[in-house]
Amino acid sequence: MTIIKVIMLINIADAKARLSELIEAAARGEQVTICNRNEPVAELRPIEPARTAPRDLSPPFPDWTIDPAFFNPLHGPDLEVWYPDAPATGWHVAEGRPAYPSPRRGRRARR
DSSP states (O other): OOOOOOEEEEEHHHHHHTHHHHHHHHHTTOEEEEEETTEEEEEEOOOOOOOOSOOOOSOSSTTOOOOGGGGSOOOHHHHHHHOTTOOTTOOOOSOOOOSSOOOOSSOOOOO
């Protein structure tokens, strides 16, 4: 099996004049590289077609099961291993107030 790959190097001025030809070439699978003073700066390539079939979301190992205890919250030493900076009084999930001021509501800035 022989695969022939066409690579086109073209400067910006020529690309402006021949844009429709370059787009057709990229759609055919040719690699179009746009250069600025003979230095490659961009590549023109076709967009992959949108997926029409649904993704396969089945697990790779269907015989595996997850123990329900996996979803229980951590306590004691297990919590200290994963979160060494957790406060001694207990772990709080909620975040505190942001350090930045919140925008004023209902007022517009004067110009």
